Amino acid sequence: MIELQGLHYRYAQGPNLHFPDFQLGPAPGVLLRGASGSGKSTLLALMAGLLSATGGVLRMAGSDLSAMNPRQRDAWRGANLGFVPQRLHLSAALSVRDNLCLPYLAAGLAVDGARVEELLSTLGLQSLAARRPHQLSQGQAQRVALARALLRRPRLLLADEPTASLDDDHAAATLDLLQQAAAQHGAVLVLATHDSRVMQRLGAVLPSLSLAKLEYAP
Numbered sequence: 001m002i003e004l005q006g007l008h009y010r011y012a013q014g015p016n017l018h019f020p021d022f023q024l025g026p027a028p029g030v031l032l033r034g035a036s037g038s039g040k041s042t043l044l045a046l047m048a049g050l051l052s053a054t055g056g057v058l059r060m061a062g063s064d065l066s067a068m069n070p071r072q073r074d075a076w077r078g079a080n081l082g083f084v085p086q087r088l089h090l091s092a093a094l095s096v097r098d099n100l101c102l103p104y105l106a107a108g109l110a111v112d113g114a115r116v117e118e119l120l121s122t123l124g125l126q127s128l129a130a131r132r133p134h135q136l137s138q139g140q141a142q143r144v145a146l147a148r149a150l151l152r153r154p155r156l157l158l159a160d161e162p163t164a165s166l167d168d169d170h171a172a173a174t175l176d177l178l179q180q181a182a183a184q185h186g187a188v189l190v191l192a193t194h195d196s197r198v199m200q201r202l203g204a205v206l207p208s209l210s211l212a213k214l215e216y217a218p
């Protein structure tokens with residue numbers, strides 16, 4: 001499902017990041033761990049097909065992303081990936097329900113109203129569907145972002161530092177929700193974090209891919 005071999009990425013004005021070889025066995029997901037600046041967000045962007053590797057192999061859900069051009073990666077992303085970003089990027093002008101319709105419209109697809117209602121229901125958002133994002137708590141807004149990520153039945157669910165700005169109780173609830181939602185919707189969870197609370201809560205359930213100190217190009 002996920003395989004890294006000799007993967008590296010060089011920023012034009014920055015470091016040459018080398019990622020460890022890795023293969024995800026039969027597990028419900030993986031934790032991307034490492035200190036600040038070790039490359040977690042970069043690896044997540046490579047895994048999401050948003051960046052193109054400088055070299056090496058990156059296989060995700062049966063596809064070699066490193067061999068695709070940007071257009072192929074865009075198509076792959078739409079079909080296979082749900083992304084919960086650190087900043088949720090909900091549209092302030094739209095209701096919760098319309099925020100969930102937006103990805104279909106942006107992709108030029110007909111809105112799957114039944115799927116929108118299903119996610120509103122399974123994520124406990126039905127009573128909030130007419131509200132706008134500023135009328136939600138942070139946890140509720142995060143659930144909307146999670147629902148949005150799951151809309152198109154992704155095989156992979158990527159989350160970037162989902163507990164970064166949360167207190168202990170909300171962090172625990174968010175991790176449980178991500179894990180349950182991924183399992184319920186049949187997606188493999190990839191969670192980037194440097195939060196030790198994530199390790200404490202999910203370390204026994206999910207294997208880790210630990211990023212080491214940066215290696216700069218000679």
Ligand SMILES: Nc1ncnc2c1ncn2[C@@H]1O[C@H](COP(=O)(O)OP(=O)(O)OP(=O)(O)O)[C@@H](O)[C@H]1O
Pocket residue numbers: 011012013014015034035036037038039040041042043194214
């Ligand atoms: N656009 C860029 N240009 C040049 N260097 C960059 C760029 N983006 C990131 N870097 C560098 O690449 C390295 C990895 O950054 P990255 O954001 O992937 O780390 P991270 O582990 O996600 O950090 P954090 O936990 O602080 O978010 C850092 O040294 C960073 O300074």
